[in-house]
Amino acid sequence: MEELLSLRRLSFSFPQQKLVFSDLSLTVRQGEFVSIIGASGCGKSTLFKAIAGLLAEAQGEIALQGSARGENRLGQIAYMPQQDLLLPWRTVLDNCLLPLEIKGRAGKGGAATVWEMLERFGLAGYELAYPHELSGGMRQRAAFLRTLMTGGELMLLDEPFGALDAMTKRDMHRWLLELWGELGRTVMFITHDLEEAILLSDRIFLMPSGSVGPLQELNVGLPRPRRLEMNYELGFVSLRAELERRLYETRTV
Numbered sequence: 578m579e580e581l582l583s584l585r586r587l588s589f590s591f592p593q594q595k596l597v598f599s600d601l602s603l604t605v606r607q608g609e610f611v612s613i614i615g616a617s618g619c620g621k622s623t624l625f626k627a628i629a630g631l632l633a634e635a636q637g638e639i640a641l642q643g644s645a646r647g648e649n650r651l652g653q654i655a656y657m658p659q660q661d662l663l664l665p666w667r668t669v670l671d672n673c674l675l676p677l678e679i680k681g682r683a684g685k686g687g688a689a690t691v692w693e694m695l696e697r698f699g700l701a702g703y704e705l706a707y708p709h710e711l712s713g714g715m716r717q718r719a720a721f722l723r724t725l726m727t728g729g730e731l732m733l734l735d736e737p738f739g740a741l742d743a744m745t746k747r748d749m750h751r752w753l754l755e756l757w758g759e760l761g762r763t764v765m766f767i768t769h770d771l772e773e774a775i776l777l778s779d780r781i782f783l784m785p786s787g788s789v790g791p792l793q794e795l796n797v798g799l800p801r802p803r804r805l806e807m808n809y810e811l812g813f814v815s816l817r818a819e820l821e822r823r824l825y826e827t828r829t830v
């Protein structure tokens with residue numbers, strides 16, 4: 578598989594603050610699903626902002642499709658931040674149309690595309706509803722569709738299911754696994770949920786805490802298509818134990 582994103586020795590600190598992370602290197606291949614896990618505050622969201630091109634001061638190299646120019650990344654990467662940030666005064670349809678509006682492509686064709694996609698996202702009948710009328714899972718699907726509409730091969734999803742109850746989260750996993758198979762996009766995904774990371778990912782990167790140490794990589798290697806029931810299987814359980822062990826080690830360094 579072709580390399581889509583490459584980070585080389587990436588470091589970042591906020592002005593007059595200690596390092597958030599240092600010397601991080603990784604590559605993500607086209608079409609991969611990669612998760613980032615790590616202790617709270619270790620810099621996962623900051624890493625995503627740097628990759629999206631929002632932190633110009635980051636040191637090191639971030640190359641997308643071989644190009645290391647930051648301005649090339651802005652607008653080429655679809656970034657879904659931790660809060661869904663749906664605009665409360667816009668309908669679901671208009672929220673999801675926003676990225677096309679910004680690009681001047683929200684005409685009749687654009688609205689028809691989004692309308693059609695809303696059905697695939699389980700939001701048929703809610704096109705003209707406002708965000709406060711949706712359940713948590715529906716809001717996340719709407720925010721996800723809006724992110725998708727920004728285009729770009731790489732999607733950065735920052736803990737999209739963190740606030741959902743266990744059952745809704747399972748539904749979202751089933752839905753995302755199916756959708757990801759169809760879309761063929763490359764996804765980077767932040768989560769605190771180890772089972773979620775294993776179920777969805779090809780590889781998992783574990784960020785060090787306290788800004789020291791390298792990224793650790795775990796190859797998931799479970800067959801695809803994945804099924805929710807896999808989390809009872811031995812291979813899955815051993816991966817979970819291994820991940821927990823490594824997470825514990827990085828936290829006690």
Ligand SMILES: Nc1ncnc2c1ncn2[C@@H]1O[C@H](COP(=O)(O)OP(=O)(O)OP(=O)(O)O)[C@@H](O)[C@H]1O
Pocket residue numbers: 591594597615616617618619620621622623624
């Ligand atoms: N705008 C900012 N200015 C200064 N420090 C910041 C800013 N944003 C985040 N930080 C600090 O940078 C560190 C990393 O924050 P970040 O949100 O990236 O962590 P995280 O791993 O995503 O955390 P969580 O898992 O809790 O979401 C934290 O110590 C945080 O307090």
